[in-house]
Amino acid sequence: GIQVEQSPPDLILQEGANSTLRCNFSDSVNNLQWFHQNPWGQLINLFYIPSGTKQNGRLSATTVATERYSLLYISSSQTTDSGVYFCAGSGRGYQKVTFGTGTKLQVIP
């Protein structure tokens, strides 16, 4: 199966700062999604982004499928952005979604 690596593993931000999270995958994926897991464990889907760029409020994501990576941008971070960010994808034709190693983000006031 595919391997998904995320960086950085941990990140501490001052409220209002911007950040970029990266996801690298070992093989082609045709379904790349970003999730936010809040401190209570709830996983929320942020983006379905197999390629290209999408924006949703202060968050945006870009996937360059040919180079096997995706980026998640968080602008003007807020304390509610704290939690773990996962990217996840499945290999071509496979149903199994593999999650990345995660980036743990802490936004401090």
Added chain:
Amino acid sequence: DAMVIQNPRYQVTQFGKPVTLSCSQTLNHNVMYWYQQKSSQAPKLLFHYYDKDFNNEADTPDNFQSRRPNTSFCFLDIRSPGLGDAAMYLCATSRGQVFSGNTIYFGEGSWLTVV
């Protein structure tokens, strides 16, 4: 309103005592998944259903079983929980196959403690 509902949210069981976790969905999605997530780790897929078709991951222990009696409900049975099975169990759904571009929706999770 919650669309993927898991019960119980917190479960404490004794070593070796069978436990069942339930999941219901109001999305009428075809696919339902069970993931296991241990502390500070990524969710790991245990198995999934496409309608009634059951798909077990190769590395899922036999101790874990699942039932899907209808579209809306799916159960995770742990026959003889060990200390290593303490984790959060996440149920998720998608309308169709993920490789066809379907988004996955997660429930809030069931935290299992084994004593």
